[in-house]
Amino acid sequence: MTLRRKWEEKFFHVMSGIITLAIVFVLVHLIWSIVAKGASLLSWNIITQPPKGTFYFGGEGGGFLNAIAGSFYLAIGATVLAFVVSLPVALFLNIYLIKYQRLLIGIRFFLDVLWGIPSIVYGAFGFLILMYLGYRNSLGAGIVTVAALISPIMIRAMDEVLKTIPIGLQEAAYAIGSTKTETAFKVFFRQALPGLATAILLAFGRGIGDAASVLFTAGYTDNVPTKLSDPAATLPLTIFYQLQSPSEDMQNLAYTAAIILTFIVLCTSITARLLYRKK
Amino acid sequence: MSSTAIANQEVLTSESHLQAVSIEVPVLQVRNLNVKSKNQQILKNINLKVPKNAITVLLGPSGCGKTTLLKCMNRLTDLYSELKVDGAIEIDGKNIFSEKHDITELRQKMGLVMQRPFPLPMSIYGNIAYGLKIKGVRNKKIINSKVEKHLREVALWDEVKDRLKTSAQRLSIGQQQRLCLARGLAVEPEIILADEPTSALDPISSRVIEEEFWRLKNKHIPFLPSSL
Numbered sequence: 001m002t003l004r005r006k007w008e009e010k011f012f013h014v015m016s017g018i019i020t021l022a023i024v025f026v027l028v029h030l031i032w033s034i035v036a037k038g039a040s041l042l043s044w045n046i047i048t049q050p051p052k053g054t055f056y057f058g059g060e061g062g063g064f065l066n067a068i069a070g071s072f073y074l075a076i077g078a079t080v081l082a083f084v085v086s087l088p089v090a091l092f093l094n095i096y097l098i099k100y101q102r103l104l105i106g107i108r109f110f111l112d113v114l115w116g117i118p119s120i121v122y123g124a125f126g127f128l129i130l131m132y133l134g135y136r137n138s139l140g141a142g143i144v145t146v147a148a149l150i151s152p153i154m155i156r157a158m159d160e161v162l163k164t165i166p167i168g169l170q171e172a173a174y175a176i177g178s179t180k181t182e183t184a185f186k187v188f189f190r191q192a193l194p195g196l197a198t199a200i201l202l203a204f205g206r207g208i209g210d211a212a213s214v215l216f217t218a219g220y221t222d223n224v225p226t227k228l229s230d231p232a233a234t235l236p237l238t239i240f241y242q243l244q245s246p247s248e249d250m251q252n253l254a255y256t257a258a259i260i261l262t263f264i265v266l267c268t269s270i271t272a273r274l275l276y277r278k279k
Numbered sequence: 280m281s282s283t284a285i286a287n288q289e290v291l292t293s294e295s296h297l298q299a300v301s302i303e304v305p306v307l308q309v310r311n312l313n314v315k316s317k318n319q320q321i322l323k324n325i326n327l328k329v330p331k332n333a334i335t336v337l338l339g340p341s342g343c344g345k346t347t348l349l350k351c352m353n354r355l356t357d358l359y360s361e362l363k364v365d366g367a368i369e370i371d372g373k374n375i376f377s378e379k380h381d382i383t384e385l386r387q388k389m390g391l392v393m394q395r396p397f398p399l400p401m402s403i404y405g406n407i408a409y410g411l412k413i414k415g416v417r418n419k420k421i422i423n424s425k426v427e428k429h430l431r432e433v434a435l436w437d438e439v440k441d442r443l444k445t446s447a448q449r450l451s452i453g454q455q456q457r458l459c460l461a462r463g464l465a466v467e468p469e470i471i472l473a474d475e476p477t478s479a480l481d482p483i484s485s486r487v488i489e490e491e492f493w494r495l496k497n498k499h500i501p502f503l504p505s506s507l
Contacts (some may be wrong), residue, residue, distance in 0.1 A: 096444065097360060099357070099358060099359070099360040100360055101360060136457075165324070166397065167358065168393060168395060168397045169397045169399070169400075170358065171355050171358065171391075171393070171397070171460070172393065172397040172398075172399065173399065174353075174355060174358075174386060175353060175355065175386055175390070175391035175393075175463070176386070176387070176390070176409065176410040176413070176462060176463065176466055177383045177384070177386045177387035177410065177413060177414070177466055178383070179383055179413075182413055186399075187399055187400065190399075190400040191400040250399075255463055
């Protein structure tokens, strides 16, 4: 090897090592800072009770149940709604449009653009529609907005899974006389099941962690929502509001909420990974 | 295009030979079939008559269009946008490319055994029952007996009878190929299109499949391309 190639090799080796370490360091530091600030306030009460009168003045009496329940209601509702939309679209792309490769490229590009739109834009869009219809901030409006936000993600994730199904399997299904619908739901759906579950969890993780899209649409409340027309609190917004408080105790509560949120998202990603590996 | 020429020539020879044995009523007739992709003519002016109750074999080097011809016959070419098909393929006197032709019915008439087996993502039992179910057979007893009958036909029954409910995708490749043949037979096709069905198999599985084709000769018309 010439000297130049040797140096080149060494340089990129060291460089990629340093960058990897830097990223791991940032991640560890991030988790460490939320744990350091928020862990002391973590208690059974904080995850099982909604806030009471004195909660916002020093962290006693009640907890984040309003936000935890709100986040789950919202993210689960949005995931179900997005699933109802995404599965047919993803199957449609891979079964009916398989002949039109150029159109497919266009649609995929369009979905990728939708994926890239900042969530605050979805929030503003949801808010506009809400105003137009004359509704208040509510769980239902939040669910619809978050569903719109995560649908492109779910569609593309499902699409990527369905794309890997060999054309031979599709031909085999047709050769026995399956219709396109039967091929879609009895063959493709089963074949892709683990990957589809991963896609759903990915979208759920994105939905539960998003603050901007629910800011104008779901609102905020100290109560656990009991119907779709109630406003709903969410963990990301809890963090947002608590951090704005001048009191340090209050700010630390934001970090406690961050721990809970991070834990939920982490569990979702790990489950998604495990499901995908099982395949 | 040399490969086209070979395909053309080869198909024409087979036709002249078939005419020599005098076909009164061909079960399947190909007329002036042309298949083009964007920058290549894959099949050129294919004319062919397939007799009843006989095994018809297409010979040719790989890449000459044998698989494409078979895919035309049950319209799997519909899946590929780049393929332009014109000409006619007639089964019982009806052109399969006409708009009116029911495509799922056509495909049920034509069993297809591919080069590589693709079991459906279901159990061994489910793979065979699937074809029956989409044909509208609901009676469990009938399904059970047909599953057993067709698995016996391809000599797979004894190997899998204790694990019918396990995934078909865990079988060995030879077993999968026999399962796919049984799956095709279960919908009771009139014609069997087999695309080098034994090329990926061990000698024993190959023999089982070939013997099965000989046995099927009187009931169905197997149609076997194999490479030269």
